[in-house]
């Protein structure tokens with residue numbers, strides 16, 4: 001979108017300031033953006049001079065605002081980069097920035113962080129704070145941490161309001177009994193889930209470090225992968241209770257399994273997320289706008305309204321507060337960082353197919369079905385689905401990643417469900433009603449007519 005700055009030589013490994021100079025060689029371990037991966041080998045030599053210069057320029061910009069405060073205005077990420085109108089983007093249709101477009105500052109495990117969020121700086125600061133070189137930092141204990149979760153020496157968990165959320169490295173050896181435990185009604189969803197489901201933070205950190213390739217000690221210092229960490233042992237199938245398509249396990253998964261990292265484009269919760277929805281359609285390429293027009297053609301939505309009604313529903317569908325629970329994000333899960341959300345539309349992977357367990361949301365049969373439709377859905381059978389997985393925020397070397405974890409043992413054949421949260425349902429409610437008014441089903445907007 002127009003608000004992205006063109007920074008042709010920007011380099012997440014460059015721009016190392018004097019404070020971090022001592023870590024210069026390790027900073028070269030930071031993952032390159034996908035554009036840089038493309039360019040490596042071809043233009044690496046030629047760009048070195050430019051990168052040094054632009055890195056300094058970038059650092060200068062950061063020095064003006066060393067800490068991003070909640071609600072600080074940040075750049076609006078571009079919907080213009082979308083090629084495929086679903087949250088699960090087939091390989092090959094992912095956004096590949098051209099030389100003129102460089103909206104992504106850092107990409108880790110399929111999560112794209114645009115300039116303006118300050119994530120690269122957090123990573124650099126985290127690295128500069130370590131007293132040991134990366135290769136000596138045990139990934140599960142020293143490089144990864146789960147905000148607000150500390151372990152009391154193996155006997156249980158405590159929610160801490162002042163755990164080392166920004167620093168990483170809150171491992172069993174470094175943590176004690178959580179202090180200043182948050183009252184239950186203030187606890188973000190993952191904190192209660194750790195208690196209610198007896199999740200084991202160490203196992204989650206171990207599982208994630210393996211998924212990120214940080215296994216034996218010779219690999220502890222390798223760069224984080226930029227490529228998505230996709231779920232294995234899953235398939236996309238039609239949901240039988242009106243939720244459209246869903247993601248199903250084809251093999252058993254144990255509780256605490258890290259299923260994947262939710263891929264997508266990270267953005268600031270309020271300013272960017274809302275701007276993406278309100279103005280995103282206009283910034284799509286004509287061809288992609290046409291895709292959506294064709295999906296819903298034949299219905300009663302006036303063509304000029306597709307960009308409002310259908311796009312807003314679609315972009316809202318693949319929006320996820322990150323960490324889940326808006327209100328808690330604001331309470332300072334990531335001190336110094338704006339509360340984030342993830343936009344999977346056009347940027348995500350298989351996890352974008354994961355449905356919410358609630359039945360009778362009046363969603364896929366169209367809001368036009370009204371109350372009656374909802375009650376029919378509720379009475380369809382007696383089985384009550386519940387969430388069997390949860391998005392847990394994990395700080396990896398200072399970078400916040402949305403990690404999908406199994407809450408309990410999941411059997412082969414079960415559908416994966418995660419709670420979208422009341423905020424998500426209320427923000428979609430009116431758009432669902434608007435779709436119903438125009439006799440368009442959510443499924444048609446998501447996939448076209450079949």
Ligand SMILES: C[S@@+](CC[C@H](N)C(=O)[O-])C[C@H]1O[C@@H](n2cnc3c(N)ncnc32)[C@H](O)[C@@H]1O
Nearest residue numbers: 243244245317352353355356358361363364442
């Ligand atoms: C992230 S997508 C999930 C994949 C989607 N079911 C599909 O077919 O592509 C979110 C959308 O799925 C549908 N959905 C998810 N959970 C649902 C539920 N519990 N009831 C009805 N629809 C649901 C809604 O259309 C929602 O906007």
